Amino acid sequence: MQIAEPLQIIIDELSKLPSIGKRTAQRLALHLLKSDEAEVKALAKAIIDLKEKIRFCEICGNISVEPRCNICDNPKRDQSLICVVEEASDIIAIEKTNEYNGLYHVLGGVLSPLSGKGVESLQIKGLLKRLEGGSVSEIILALNPDTEGEATTLYLAKLLKEYSVKVTRIARGLPIGGDLEFADPATVGRAVLSRINLL
């Protein structure tokens, strides 16, 4: 059966999105077809606006509507702390915790020789430039705890040795609510090595 062309096009477009397969795309498309026209147009407009209105903060690379994001622009944030993350989405994850009140710096990825991502593709120069004023006292490396994140963390730590700034990394250990019995050995091993004093 030939599916009506506009329907086939939207199914194809939707299935390009991550975690959406042909069947989900078809269900979504048929849902849109049954929805109110106003609702469907609102979705289309939101998609276009997203690309047209959103830019990246000229200081930290965070998602922003203005040239500077609302974190860099907020004088109440601790200007002496910079948390280095891979992607802007990681900022959302850290902000949700309400545990951090410093600034951020988005690297835009991690070192990954296999996929051709080298030092020059990351926003490292911008980070080093932010250290020049001398107002930053600590850099927190918050990259994902996988092989590439580890390699990038070590690379940055080495690079930052020459600057008079404290360099830390976020803790690796058992996740809250996790179970020692079922955790993988690498995580348990790291949790033991990174033990902290209680008394």
Added chain:
Amino acid sequence: MQIAEPLQIIIDELSKLPSIGKRTAQRLALHLLKSDEAEVKALAKAIIDLKEKIRFCEICGNISVEPRCNICDNPKRDQSLICVVEEASDIIAIEKTNEYNGLYHVLGGVLSPLSGKGVESLQIKGLLKRLEGGSVSEIILALNPDTEGEATTLYLAKLLKEYSVKVTRIARGLPIGGDLEFADPATVGRAVLSRINLL
């Protein structure tokens, strides 16, 4: 943290879609943000085109670009068979089997007193009108085998008794690849009752 407004809007819009929660919506939105502008615009255009170009076939209610769908319009299809389905998406499911070469009729739902869907909300008049010419010899009822589908099937069968037309329903039984041991009693019971002659 205040997420940039255009991003928050698209997350809200996406999470209105079925089977897409807040987290998936956020992942999709961030994916769109990183995608090529051309790709994102193609998606937005496909969504708008879907609503503007797609209509419903004036004969059977199938999804169509023209006033008549490509099934009703195809002289090679068996004009004496009408398969009655709940939604246009069911037509796609049946067409995929390549086992049926007749026409369709979309009811637009099933009788559901609890959600206020009565006889008048279904496309039953249109179906009866199609029987007037006398060229239809068989009506196949292919509604979902749930309580409401069953009730609607029985209602339609009773209604069609007055017409000189054969009325059948699609078989209910064990699904292909299914396992007798793990099938629910209602399905196994129906499979036994609906047994067919082999010799």
